[in-house]
Amino acid sequence: MPEQEPFRITENFPIGICLIDQNFVVTYRNKILEKWSANKNSEIIGRSILECYPHLKDRLYLERIKSVLKGGPPDIFSSQLHEPLIPSYLPNGKKRTQTFTLMPYNGSDRTPGALIIVEDVTELRKEVEAYRRMKDQAITALNDRIEAEKEVLRANEEANLYLDILLHDINNLNSIILGYSGLLEESGEKLTADFANRISLAAKRSAGIVESVSGIRKIRENNSELIPVSLDKAVHDAIAHFKGSSIEFSDTGYKVMADELLSDVFLNIIGNSLKYGGEGVEIKVTAKDSGSHIEIRIEDDGPGIPEEKRDEIFDRFSRIKSTGPEGKGLGLYIVKSLIERYVSEIQVTDSEIGEKDRGIAFSFVLLKA
Amino acid sequence: MPEKYSETDIDAVREILNIGIGRAAGMLNRITRSHITLTVPDVEIISPKEFTERKKSQDKESLATVRLEFKGEFSGTTAVLFPPESAANLVMAITGEETGTPELDSIRIETLKEVGNIIINGVMGSVGNIIKSPLKYEIPAYNEESITNLITDSGILEEDGIILAMTKFSVADLDVQGTIVMVLETGSMDILLEKINSI
Numbered sequence: 068m069p070e071q072e073p074f075r076i077t078e079n080f081p082i083g084i085c086l087i088d089q090n091f092v093v094t095y096r097n098k099i100l101e102k103w104s105a106n107k108n109s110e111i112i113g114r115s116i117l118e119c120y121p122h123l124k125d126r127l128y129l130e131r132i133k134s135v136l137k138g139g140p141p142d143i144f145s146s147q148l149h150e151p152l153i154p155s156y157l158p159n160g161k162k163r164t165q166t167f168t169l170m171p172y173n174g175s176d177r178t179p180g181a182l183i184i185v186e187d188v189t190e191l192r193k194e195v196e197a198y199r200r201m202k203d204q205a206i207t208a209l210n211d212r213i214e215a216e217k218e219v220l221r222a223n224e225e226a227n228l229y230l231d232i233l234l235h236d237i238n239n240l241n242s243i244i245l246g247y248s249g250l251l252e253e254s255g256e257k258l259t260a261d262f263a264n265r266i267s268l269a270a271k272r273s274a275g276i277v278e279s280v281s282g283i284r285k286i287r288e289n290n291s292e293l294i295p296v297s298l299d300k301a302v303h304d305a306i307a308h309f310k311g312s313s314i315e316f317s318d319t320g321y322k323v324m325a326d327e328l329l330s331d332v333f334l335n336i337i338g339n340s341l342k343y344g345g346e347g348v349e350i351k352v353t354a355k356d357s358g359s360h361i362e363i364r365i366e367d368d369g370p371g372i373p374e375e376k377r378d379e380i381f382d383r384f385s386r387i388k389s390t391g392p393e394g395k396g397l398g399l400y401i402v403k404s405l406i407e408r409y410v411s412e413i414q415v416t417d418s419e420i421g422e423k424d425r426g427i428a429f430s431f432v433l434l435k436a
Numbered sequence: 437m438p439e440k441y442s443e444t445d446i447d448a449v450r451e452i453l454n455i456g457i458g459r460a461a462g463m464l465n466r467i468t469r470s471h472i473t474l475t476v477p478d479v480e481i482i483s484p485k486e487f488t489e490r491k492k493s494q495d496k497e498s499l500a501t502v503r504l505e506f507k508g509e510f511s512g513t514t515a516v517l518f519p520p521e522s523a524a525n526l527v528m529a530i531t532g533e534e535t536g537t538p539e540l541d542s543i544r545i546e547t548l549k550e551v552g553n554i555i556i557n558g559v560m561g562s563v564g565n566i567i568k569s570p571l572k573y574e575i576p577a578y579n580e581e582s583i584t585n586l587i588t589d590s591g592i593l594e595e596d597g598i599i600l601a602m603t604k605f606s607v608a609d610l611d612v613q614g615t616i617v618m619v620l621e622t623g624s625m626d627i628l629l630e631k632i633n634s635i
Contacts, residue, residue: 127466138570140504140560145550147531147543148467166546168575184575188546195543199536206537 083165083185085153089136089178091115100185103155103163122150135169135181142169146188153185164189230284234277241277244270279397282331286404293324293409295436298361301325302352305333312341316352321361323433325409332405335398336365336429344369351420361435366428368421377415406431441481441625448632450479452562453601453616460558464551468530470607474555476616478602481625484587487598498580499615500540502552506560508571510627512620513590514559516552516603517583522612523548529607549578555603559616566631583617590619599625 074095077084083100087093093111101108106119117123123132127149131142144152144167155163165187172182244266251263298321306314314337323329333352340350348369355362372380381403406413411431418426453476461474500523503515518526524538527547540548553576564571581589587598599618604611620628 131463134557134561139564140506140557140571140573141553141576142557143550143553143576145546147527147547148550170575171573188542191542195541199541202539203536 083153083187085183085185086172086180087116087136087183088180091117091132093119094180100153103185103187104153105156120153123152128152132169132181135171136179138171138179141171143167144169146192152183155187157189163187164192230280234281237273238277241270241274276397279401282328282401283397283404285328286401286408289326289328291326293434294326295322296325296327296329298323298354298363301329302333304330305337308334309337309341312346312350313348314350314352319354321354321356322436323361324436325433328405332402333365335402339398340367340369340427349420356435357432359435360432362430362432364428364430366418366420366426368418368426371418371421371425371427372415380415381413402429409433445629446479446481448629449481449599450476452566452632453479453559456559456562457555457603458558459561460555463554463558464530470530470532472530473606475604476601477604480600482598482600484598487587488584497582499582500545500548501579501581501586502549502556502576503579503586504553504556504560504576505574506571509569510563510567510571510620510624512618512624513586514556514616514618515586516555516614516616517586518612518614520580522614525610526605526607526612527551529610545578549576555616559618563628566628566635568631583615586617587619
């Protein structure tokens with residue numbers, strides 16, 4: 068019989084220790100194992116483990132226990148594949164989850180036996196199961212999100228398709244309306260020409276809206292990196308739309324970090340000045356090198372914008388109702404969106420070229436290329 | 437292969453491994469009540485030096501490793517190594533887990549330790565029948581390490597042989613490839629071959 072005395076040291080170990088001899092007789096069990104199992108040590112020690120736990124007579128267990136008792140390699144009985152070798156219970160009566168390792172053991176008298184090491188993995192298992200549930204939930208949530216994003220993408224593509232069709236068809240119709248209203252304006256009849264002129268103005272506004280919507284869409288779709296752009300070219304491209312207007316600008320030779328939409332900033336601000344200031348309004352565009360940035364200022368001598376209204380003018384569909392012409396209020400919204408894209412912000416201040424309270428100035432900085 | 441080991445030697449080792457693996461497969465089938473086939477398609481005996489030259493560059497991966505050290509007339513370490521995801525898939529197939537991601541968590545590691553140990557025991561049982569002298573075993577251990585690490589850790593000398601064997605598991609529709617490595621201390625390979633030849 069293997070000596071049990073050396074095992075007394077394991078009495079208070081937090082792992083279960085059980086010793087059996089070559090005849091399967093239990094010769095030692097430590098305290099924790101007695102506490103875990105439903106039996107007192109006095110009921111088990113001295114009896115065959117196969118009698119105490121008859122399920123061990125099953126070939127699945129018996130062959131492997133015998134192999135260890137014969138001095139064969141250690142064996143492991145994991146909790147996922149087996150009923151526990153020695154059933155143990157939690158205070159609430161539920162079975163503990165345990166792993167059993169069988170090691171061959173010879174006492175000092177060389178008689179073979181086996182050492183059964185019992186590790187309690189009940190809490191570990193609970194934690195792993197909770198972690199698995201949490202992980203599975205996270206994966207499900209992530210998959211749901213990916214699906215939702217795909218759906219948004221699909222919806223966007225559909226909306227873009229409708230927008231394409233609308234913009235294209237409205238533009239075509241606007242051209243037809245402008246063509247015929249132009250003919251009617253030249254009809255020689257005052258009333259007809261007057262009505263035709265109103266039709267032409269409405270069609271031009273409609274074309275303006277189409278252009279603004281296309282501009283906003285371009286900004287939203289354009290996620291490319293900022294590139295070096297000629298400031299002079301952007302300003303000149305914008306000025307070219309307003310032939311006959313008084314716009315002062317001197318070439319600077321500056322290059323700034325922006326993109327091909329930069330001229331739309333000038334186009335909309337200048338267009339806004341002309342819309343509210345009328346044909347005689349004077350506009351001045353200046354640029355100044357401030358080291359890492361270029362400071363740009365566009366000002367006019369038009370009617371100006373009351374200070375309390377200056378914060379709202381960049382909102383979508385905002386326009387200064389009391390100051391005359393109608394518009395859809397998309398132009399300055401486009402300007403703000405573009406300036407934000409260029410990692411900057413736009414300021415509205417008093418103009419230096421307008422008399423007294425007249426005029427308005429838009430200023431912003433762009434990173435030097 | 438070190439020159440002193442002939443094709444006949446390798447064939448004999450392959451045979452011993454096949455017997456052991458066959459026994460392990462039988463045990464796994466009984467435990468899991470599923471049809472698991474285990475084969476050893478490839479066996480080689482190489483020296484640690486040769487191994488280092490040949491494998492080091494491609495042996496960076498940490499593998500799920502169950503290892504058993506033994507001492508006696510025949511001494512060394514036997515280990516079974518799997519890529520972690522394959523190991524998790526193998527455990528999931530064996531235990532019949534149907535859902536979840538193949539991550540090697542503590543519960544699956546516990547099961548893998550038993551599966552790996554059964555394979556090791558199959559091999560060691562087969563070797564033990566040849567050696568016929570008692571061996572002293574350490575407690576089976578689980579680690580995540582590369583084959584190079586395992587060999588370096590065993591600290592064996594240059595002239596000794598390492599038995600490298602590929603194992604192939606098939607469970608249901610799953611095929612998992614693992615490696616059985618037996619790193620032997622000085623003289624152990626000679627003893628094994630001597631005993632084989634004396635049969």
